[in-house]
Amino acid sequence: MKAEEFDQYVRAQFENEAVAPRAEVEDAVFASLSAATRKRRGIAAAAILLVATSATALWLNAPAPGPAQPDAPAPTEVVAPVAVEPAIPAEQPTEGMAPVASTPSDEPERTAPEPRETPAMDEYATSAPVALDEVASRGLSGVELQETSEPQLQQLEGEKWVLPATVEVKD
Amino acid sequence: MEAADINLIEACKRGKPSAQREVYTRFSPMMFAVALRYTNGRADAEDILQEAWIKVFRHINSFSEHISFEGWLRRIVVNTAITHYRRNQKHAFQLDVDEVHATPADLEAFKELDFTREELATAIAQLPKGYGMVFNMYVIEGYKHKEIAEQLGIDLNTSKSQLSRARKYLQGILGNMSKRAQKA
Numbered sequence: 548m549k550a551e552e553f554d555q556y557v558r559a560q561f562e563n564e565a566v567a568p569r570a571e572v573e574d575a576v577f578a579s580l581s582a583a584t585r586k587r588r589g590i591a592a593a594a595i596l597l598v599a600t601s602a603t604a605l606w607l608n609a610p611a612p613g614p615a616q617p618d619a620p621a622p623t624e625v626v627a628p629v630a631v632e633p634a635i636p637a638e639q640p641t642e643g644m645a646p647v648a649s650t651p652s653d654e655p656e657r658t659a660p661e662p663r664e665t666p667a668m669d670e671y672a673t674s675a676p677v678a679l680d681e682v683a684s685r686g687l688s689g690v691e692l693q694e695t696s697e698p699q700l701q702q703l704e705g706e707k708w709v710l711p712a713t714v715e716v717k718d
Numbered sequence: 719m720e721a722a723d724i725n726l727i728e729a730c731k732r733g734k735p736s737a738q739r740e741v742y743t744r745f746s747p748m749m750f751a752v753a754l755r756y757t758n759g760r761a762d763a764e765d766i767l768q769e770a771w772i773k774v775f776r777h778i779n780s781f782s783e784h785i786s787f788e789g790w791l792r793r794i795v796v797n798t799a800i801t802h803y804r805r806n807q808k809h810a811f812q813l814d815v816d817e818v819h820a821t822p823a824d825l826e827a828f829k830e831l832d833f834t835r836e837e838l839a840t841a842i843a844q845l846p847k848g849y850g851m852v853f854n855m856y857v858i859e860g861y862k863h864k865e866i867a868e869q870l871g872i873d874l875n876t877s878k879s880q881l882s883r884a885r886k887y888l889q890g891i892l893g894n895m896s897k898r899a900q901k902a
Contacts, residue, residue: 550885553885553889554857554885556831557842557858558857558858560833560835561755561838561839563748564748565750566750566754567746568747569764576767576768577738577739577742579768579772580738
């Protein structure tokens with residue numbers, strides 16, 4: 548007898564074969580399944596609780612955002628030169644403009660300057676008149692003071708001066 | 719696959735207990751019959767069935783409707799049976815190779831294919847374990863030798879030779895059964 552013929556005969560005998568298992572097997576299967584499901588749900592619930600607790604704790608312990616925080620995140624900032632732009636202090640963020648929501652790369656021009664910069668600006672604002680008085684009181688030698696205070700274009704011996712120009716002080 | 723079956727499987731994927739029960743009731747007899755062919759007793763077959771069903775419901779989301787659900791279930795049962803077999807008899811495969819000898823007289827007596835399913839099942843159950851695994855997988859489940867070799871961790875030629883020997887051995891058992899039936 549050929550092997551294929553024999554195989555085909557055996558295969559045909561076992562087609563649609565069915566033997567009912569005991570009812571206890573069904574109970575065991577679904578007991579295992581429900582135990583596994585309970586375990587999975589327990590783990591999921593514990594994870595959710597942990598995350599919620601952590602988030603609440605972080606939220607409660609988080610310091611209020613504002614310029615007074617020394618540990619506030621200082622994103623890459625484009626700090627305008629304080630001495631040149633005295634208008635900057637007016638742009639300091641109010642308390643509601645904490646840089647929490649935006650990333651440093653989002654809007655760098657809106658980022659608040661570091662709070663430590665603020666005293667320097669104030670210092671400059673108060674000390675600037677003193678420095679100007681000192682300069683004004685110094686004697687200037689060899690430099691002719693002009694009567695006019697406004698800058699002007701000057702035409703001297705074919706040379707064209709364009710303001711701002713460099714002034715050399717001769718002995 | 720029918721739309722009702724697809725809906726039932728989708729419900730199982732969502733973890734609906736009533737759908738799981740229905741699938742179990744419908745397919746368990748088929749799966750248990752497969753498990754029985756790979757074991758020596760009902761107790762082992764029940765262990766395999768239980769393990770297989772837990773795998774089915776755990777991995778049912780990976781089942782695609784493009785393939786036969788019954789075929790997918792059968793594969794899970796066979797794989798579980800193989801795992802069970804390997805766990806219990808790590809070295810039985812090598813021992814099986816030389817221990818089987820169907821006598822020429824048995825083979826001579828085997829001339830007609832006139833056996834019931836129960837007689838065939840009894841004869842297959844008498845095959846040495848390794849032979850029985852290869853025979854069941856190749857002849858009844860339709861696995862290829864390459865798959866069998868991979869699943870059982872044996873050489874491709876070992877799978878082929880074991881199948882050939884299993885056939886002869888089975889024919890010998892069936893011939894012997896015929897002789898006894900004629901005497902009776």
